[in-house]
Amino acid sequence: MISSFIRNRMQGYLRQAELFGDMRRVWAKHVWWTREVIISIINNLPSTQNSVTKLLKNPIEMADLFSPYYSDRTVKKIEDLFTTHLKMGGDITAAAAKGDMATVQTLTKQWYANADDIARLFAQINPHYSEDEVRRMMYEHLRLTLLEASSIIQGNFDTGITTFDQIQSEAEQMADYFSKGLIAQFPDSFK
Numbered sequence: 001m002i003s004s005f006i007r008n009r010m011q012g013y014l015r016q017a018e019l020f021g022d023m024r025r026v027w028a029k030h031v032w033w034t035r036e037v038i039i040s041i042i043n044n045l046p047s048t049q050n051s052v053t054k055l056l057k058n059p060i061e062m063a064d065l066f067s068p069y070y071s072d073r074t075v076k077k078i079e080d081l082f083t084t085h086l087k088m089g090g091d092i093t094a095a096a097a098k099g100d101m102a103t104v105q106t107l108t109k110q111w112y113a114n115a116d117d118i119a120r121l122f123a124q125i126n127p128h129y130s131e132d133e134v135r136r137m138m139y140e141h142l143r144l145t146l147l148e149a150s151s152i153i154q155g156n157f158d159t160g161i162t163t164f165d166q167i168q169s170e171a172e173q174m175a176d177y178f179s180k181g182l183i184a185q186f187p188d189s190f191k
Contacts (some may be wrong), residue, residue: 008191010132016190019065020179026062027175030082038149041093052090053085056120059083065178069186076126081118088114095147115166132134137174144170 033055042049059082067075088111095103115138123131144167151160183190 023175023179027171128184
């Protein structure tokens with residue numbers, strides 16, 4: 001018979017594994033559907049709006065992962081910031097596809113400011129999230145996404161695919177970082 005200590009410990013490890021898996025799944029959807037929207041916008045596909053609708057469900061899924069730990073107001077801020085993040089990415093892609101580089105520059109500055117807001121929020125809600133580290137990860141995410149979109153616009157599809165591989169890897173690192181922070185801040189939820 002398994003002691004209650006061992007059983008509880010195993011359940012805690014399972015809860016941790018579930019969080020890591022769920023967080024990675026949400027971030028995988030984030031980057032996959034972002035790529036789908038980029039390709040759709042650039043190629044003016046009839047499925048663009050369907051892809052955008054699917055992508056904009058991602059911030060809700062992401063915020064839901066934080067809902068057991070933070071207030072409704074904080075969870076809503078996470079959702080709103082990531083919704084803005086995704087919409088801005090689409091707007092930048094649309095402007096770039098039209099060759100409107102002035103709009104691309106303006107929106108890109110705003111996109112990075114949104115990343116600053118995301119980093120600030122996470123640092124405020126969890127002492128295990130470094131504002132500098134979240135900002136660094138978000139900036140890298142934006143840099144790679146811009147590279148991916150510009151590669152596709154220019155017809156450099158090998159570069160676009162290679163960049164997407166980097167985006168996926170970076171998204172997994174971000175997902176793990178957020179999971180580790182939740183476990184560190186709320187250890188009793190994972191015992």
